[in-house]
Amino acid sequence: MNAVSRILMVGIVVVIIVVAGVTYWYLSQTPTQATRIKISGAGSTFMAYFVQKAAYEYAQKYPVDIDYAPIGSGAGIQQFLAGTVDFGGSDAPLSTQQWQQAGDALHIPVIIGGVVIIYNIPDLPPNTHLNFTGQVLADIYLGKITKWNDPALVSLNSELKNINQPIIVVHRSDGSGTTYIFTQYLSLVSQEFAQKVGYGVSVNWPAPNKIGGKGNEGVAAQVKNNPYSIGYVEFTYAVKNNLLYGYLENPSTGEFVEPTVKTIAKTADYVSLSLPSGDKDWSSISIVKSFLELAKTNKNLSGAYPIVSFAYIIMHKELSKVPNMTKEKAKALVDFLKWLVTDAQQYAEPLYYVPLPQSVRNLDLQTLSMVTFNGSNL
Known part of the structure; x- marks a missing residue:
């Protein structure tokens, strides 16, 4: 190998070493899983x-x-x-x-978000959306309404008159904000529910025919797997699990409102909440309570879904x-x-x-x- 070739070879080796060093330095500066x-x-x-x-x-x-x-x-x-x-x-x-x-x-x-009522009644035609009032839901979860063809349900949904099946009540088995929202709503629309059960992240459910589910996904799964059951979940879980959900009475107008992003947003828009500073006590803040209070005097809150x-x-x-x-x-x-x-x-x-x-x-x-x-x- 002549002198020129040796010089070229040394140059190539030097270039390789420099490139390797630069590459190592660059990679060491790039966030990796270890530095995240x-x-x-x-x-x-x-x-x-x-x-x-x-x-x-x-x-x-x-x-x-x-x-x-x-x-x-x-x-x-x-x-x-x-x-x-x-x-x-x-x-x-x-x-x-x-x-x-x-x-x-x-x-x-x-x-x-909104809390919606889901159910599994195989006898009904596909995409049948039932109507519910707050009082009827409270009576179901109190164990006072125990069959799907109860007159209180049939008066709202004629298609239930021949569904002579016991209602399986599905509830959260863990401490749940969804339960807090749902039971606060039931307590506000039913004095009996407020006195016997009350509201919180965990409550003692009096309905005798009941099943617990962990998380919103657990309640959705229990309703999906148990014919003639009823439960409550955040709206997304009903949609993602292809579960039927009910229309709920708007106490302001008396209409039965389908839960949608639009009708949930309307409720929040109607309610003029005076929110405290983020470092203060928020225990009294409730869109549900504020909407139901407003609905007592304002009968023009159309298109609003109540449990938000x-x-x-x-x-x-x-x-x-x-x-x-x-x-x-x-x-x-x-x-x-x-x-x-x-x-x-x-x-x-x-x-x-x-x-x-x-x-x-x-x-x-x-x-x-x-x-x-x-x-x-x-």
Whole structure:
């Protein structure tokens, strides 16, 4: 090999070494699975489709992985208070006692949805949508109406007159924000239900012929697998599982309203809620209660579906209180939540939720601006 060839060979080797070094440096600067920030949340199954879709899309844009476990609002609140997750998810606001226990809890509404009545009656023609009043639903869940051909049901749905079958009542077996919303509605329309059962994330159901299901998906599965059953789920779960759902009486107009994104949004639009600052007690906030109160005096609230609620992210104002929290992770969580209540709202309607009104988005951004880590703003 002559001198020129040797020089060329050495040059090629040098180039290879330089390229390899640059490539290694570049890869070391590119976010990998090992360098991605991990954030954990748990709670509401009501909003799980939305939060998980948003988390997936966010992970495509940024080196942040949001692990959201849909374990029910009750368990989500417990894990938030215990400090085992970075944030909780709930359709029920914290009670005053829970809010005081947390010390600095923030409520961040992230979505609006509806609770719908699902049923499985194989005798009926396909796509038969039954009508329900609040009182009839309360009597079913009280165990006072036990058959599908009960006169109270037949008066609303003539097609049920020959369905001489016992009603199987399906309810949530876990602590549930969906149960909180549904039982609050039943308590407001039925004094007997309010006195005998009341409302909360867990209640004692008096109906004798009953089955429990874990999560919204569990209730949907129980109704799907048990003929002559009835249950309550967030609207998305009815659509995703191809389950029939009922039309519900609007107490303002007396019309029976189909649950849709539009009719759920109308309810939220009719109600002029005066929302507190995100760091205050939200225990009294209820779209259901506000709508039913308004309907007593305003008889022009047409096209509104009555059982509607916010779903909330619940987090600490001072994030250093959360075990294993770092400043980098705290900032990543706040940035994700800012995106969740703004840009990510585009994913709401395709999943049968209602996007937040601009006023609520603005309130959320004000709340998130309060968040600190070791006293410093993020």
